[in-house]
Every structure is written in C-alpha cells, then in structure tokens.
Amino acid sequence: MIYLILSVLISSSLYVIFKLFDVFKINTFQAIVVNYIVAFIIGYAYSDVKVSVSAIPQQDWFYGALFLGFLFITIFNVMAITSQRNGLSVASVSGRMAVVIPIIFGIVLYNETITFIKVIGILLALVAVYLTSVKSNQSKSFEGSSLILPIILFLGSGAIDTLLKYTELNFVPDESISIFSAYIFGIAFVFGILFLVYQILMKKEKFEMKSIFGGIALGIPNYFSIEFLIRALKIKGIESSVLFTINNVSIVLLTTLFGLFLFKEKLENKNWIGVLLAVISIILITKD
Numbered sequence: 001m002i003y004l005i006l007s008v009l010i011s012s013s014l015y016v017i018f019k020l021f022d023v024f025k026i027n028t029f030q031a032i033v034v035n036y037i038v039a040f041i042i043g044y045a046y047s048d049v050k051v052s053v054s055a056i057p058q059q060d061w062f063y064g065a066l067f068l069g070f071l072f073i074t075i076f077n078v079m080a081i082t083s084q085r086n087g088l089s090v091a092s093v094s095g096r097m098a099v100v101i102p103i104i105f106g107i108v109l110y111n112e113t114i115t116f117i118k119v120i121g122i123l124l125a126l127v128a129v130y131l132t133s134v135k136s137n138q139s140k141s142f143e144g145s146s147l148i149l150p151i152i153l154f155l156g157s158g159a160i161d162t163l164l165k166y167t168e169l170n171f172v173p174d175e176s177i178s179i180f181s182a183y184i185f186g187i188a189f190v191f192g193i194l195f196l197v198y199q200i201l202m203k204k205e206k207f208e209m210k211s212i213f214g215g216i217a218l219g220i221p222n223y224f225s226i227e228f229l230i231r232a233l234k235i236k237g238i239e240s241s242v243l244f245t246i247n248n249v250s251i252v253l254l255t256t257l258f259g260l261f262l263f264k265e266k267l268e269n270k271n272w273i274g275v276l277l278a279v280i281s282i283i284l285i286t287k288d
Contacts, residue, residue, distance in 0.1 A: 003235065007228040008247055010221045012254040015091055017218050018083040019263055026214040028080045030207060033196050034215020036073065036189035039223035043182025046227075051179050061180050064167030068160065069187025075156035076188075076222075082149040088259030089252075089267060093132045093278045094150035094157070096248040097125040101158025102165055103285050109166075121284030124277045129154055131274030168230055177234070181226050185219075248282045 021028050044050070056062055082091040100122045107114050129150055172180045199205050232243055256275055259265035267275070 001235075003228045003232040004243060004247060007225055007232055008250040008254065010225040010228065011247075012092075012251050012258065013221050014218070014225065015079075015083050015088045015255045016258050016262065017214075017221070018080040018091075019088060019259075021080065021214055022084040024210075024214075027205070027208050027211050028084070029077055029192075030196065030211035031214030031218055032073065032076055032080065033189065033192035034212055035219035035222055036185045036192055036215075038216050038219025039185035040182050040189055042220065042223045043178055043185060043227070047176075047178035047182060049176050049179045051183070056183060061167050061171040061176070064163060064171060065180060065184045066187055068163055068167070068184045070191055071156060071160050071163070072184060072188040073192045075153065075160060078149060078153050078156060082153050086146065086150060087265050088263065089256040089265065089271065089275060090132050090150055091153065092252050092255035093275060094129050094153040096157075096252045097129050097278055097281065098154050098156075098158035098161060099244055099248050099282055100125045100285055101155070102162040102244075105162045105166075117284050117287060121281045121287075124281035124284065128274045128277040128281055131270050131277065164226075164230070165233070168233060172230075174234060177230050178227060181223065181230065184226070185223060245282055245287075249279050252278050252282075 018028070020026075021031060051059060056065075059065075079091055079095060082094060103118065103122070130147065132150075168177075168180075196207075200207060229247070232247070235243075252275065256267075260267070
C-alpha cells in the first residue's frame with residue numbers, strides 16, 4: 001500500500017511543478033527533455049539489473065518501451081500545457097478520466113465483463129472532462145479550442161495506461177521493473193532531444209540554462225511516479241480495479257486542492273460538478 005500512496009503523492013506533485021514552470025517562465029519542453037535524461041540516470045543507477053543500450057532491442061519489453069517513450073514525451077508536454085492554460089483540476093481530471101480506456105481494452109483483450117454500471121461510468125467520465133474544461137467567460141469560438149488539449153491528454157493518458165499495463169503484465173519480470181522504467185525515460189529523451197536540436201538548428205529557440213534546473217526538479221519525482229505505480233500493480237492481493245480507483249480518485253482530489261490553495265484557481269459550479277462526476281465515474285467503472 002505504501003507504493004500506492006507514494007505514487008499518488010508524487011503524481012499529484014507533477015501538476016504543481018508544471019504550474020511553477022509557468023510562474024518562473026521556464027521553457028516547459030526544454031525542461032521536459034532534461035527531465036527524461038535525469039529520470040533515466042536515476043532509474044539505471046537504481047536498478048540491480050543492468051542492460052546495455054546495444055542489448056535493448058533483444059529485450060521482450062523493447063517495443064513496449066519504445067512506443068511508451070514516444071507517448072511519454074508527447075503527452076507529458078500536453079499535460080504541462082493543459083495545466084498552465086486550463087488549470088490543475090482540468091489537467092488532472094482529463095488525465096485521470098483516461099482510466100476508461102484501459103477498461104475498454106480490458107473488455108476487448110481480456111474478455112472482461114461489461115455492465116450497465118460501467119457504461120454509465122464511461123459516459124459520466126466524458127461529461128466530467130467537458131464540465132471541468134469550460135469556463136463561463138469563454139466565447140463559443142474558444143470553448144471548442146479549450147477542449148482540444150484535455151481531449152488529447154485524455155486519449156494519450158489512456159493509451160499510456162493501457163500499454164503500460166499490457167507490457168508490465170506480459171513482458172516485465174519483477175527484477176526488471178527499474179531498468180524497464182529507466183529505458184522508457186531514456187527513449188523519451190532521445191525523441192525529445194532530436195526535436196529540440198531541430199528547433200535550435202532552425203533558430204526557432206535557444207536553450208535556456210534554467211531549463212536544466214527545471215528538468216532536475218521534474219525528473220526525480222517523474223521517475224518514481226512510474227516506478228511506484230508499476231510496483232503497486234505488482235502487489236498481491238489488491239485487484240487492479242481497486243488500485244486504479246484509489247489512485248485516480250486521490251490524484252483528482254489532491255491536484256484540485258493544490259490548484260485551489262496554492263494557485264488560487266477559481267472553480268465554477270459546473271467545474272465542481274465535473275470533479276464530482278469524475279470521482280463517481282471512476283468508482284463506477286472500476287466497480288466489481
């Protein structure tokens with residue numbers, strides 16, 4: 001249970017760090033790229049199992065790690081921008097509601113049962129994403145664009161959860177959790193640095209030194225958020241549906257409180273209804 005608690009606390013802190021990037025004018029993408037090399041170094045040093053770069057393609061989990069690395073750099077950047085533009089609660093709910101996607105894939109891939117309650121939960125999740133995303137002072141032309149980032153975050157986070165669970169379940173032994181996590185971050189760094197170098201060479205931007213400090217501050221908790229989540233999924237006696245319920249509900253509530261008390265974010269009545277529906281939908285979807 002300690003791994004689950006740590007995963008919730010650390011995952012929630014990531015949204016706060018993204019918000020602080022905006023406050024201190026830190027280049028978000030540059031910090032994200034740096035964060036991945038920091039996370040890779042921590043994971044590689046932390047792991048008892050060492051796998052050389054040349055031996056990575058021979059690992060059973062290689063293709064899962066490759067695709068996850070691409071999704072990490074892409075969706076992490078979307079999560080950062082969503083936190084800054086739409087608020088912590090919007091980013092949190094959009095990401096956490098993505099639990100409906102692995103539920104759907106579980107029904108298709110693992111022949112899990114589909115019930116009326118689960119269908120209601122999925123529909124409530126979609127409504128919750130909308131209600132937490134839209135503000136009354138937005139024009140109709142802006143409302144549609146304000147939903148783009150939360151929707152991308154919703155779909156991308158769901159893809160990450162689904163692939164992470166599938167790869168962990170079928171290809172990652174207990175002793176390889178740390179090295180598997182490390183190489184996901186390492187691959188994400190490769191994708192990120194290629195794009196960053198392209199931007200710099202095209203003179204679209206310059207590398208800022210404070211991005212290094214931002215990347216370090218982000219990379220340490222980011223690594224352990226994944227490490228602890230995978231270890232929590234390995235705990236015997238706790239069903240994944242129960243674990244995901246506690247994890248997702250707790251992160252939604254905690255990040256909403258962070259937004260209210262740390263950054264004075266204002267939530268309208270319909271935003272509060274969205275947060276409430278988010279909690280209810282997760283409980284319904286993962287209910288046995």
